[in-house]
Amino acid sequence: MGIIDSFSLRSLAMMREHAGDHEAAERIALDAAKAGDTGHLREIAFLRDREDSRRLFQLAVEAGDVRALFNLAWLAEEDGDFSSAERLARQAADAGDAATLQAIAGERR
Structure with a gap:
């Protein structure tokens, strides 16, 4: 494209x-x-x-958008679902985006 x-x-x-x-x-x-x-x-x-945001971010992740993992992790963090936020942040780090994990860790300080 x-x-x-x-x-x-x-x-x-x-x-x-x-x-x-x-x-x-x-x-x-x-x-x-x-x-x-x-x-x-x-x-x-x-x-x-x-909820629609979460669904669309997930579609972006499924299409290969690592940055959308940050958005999903942040939504989970805001919802108080810390285990999901950490899982998503680690998934982003595994895909080459360590900034998501750093942002989530920094938020918890």
Whole structure:
């Protein structure tokens, strides 16, 4: 997917999301994720309620987005589910993102 294509999909997904067509926004974001750009899923997740955010972040993780593990870990930490937060942070570290584990550890000091 080229930069223009990615930008166009992101714009279209966000327009659909802001227009209230959440299904279309998610479908576009999933298409972009299949093409290698999972950022659309994370962007939409930030605009949704907590449970929908969690689901969209998980879809991003399943599509290979290690950064979405940070978002899931942070949601778990905020919910007081410390074991899940730590598990997700360790999963991120295993995938090469030690910053998630550091952020969770720093929050607990």
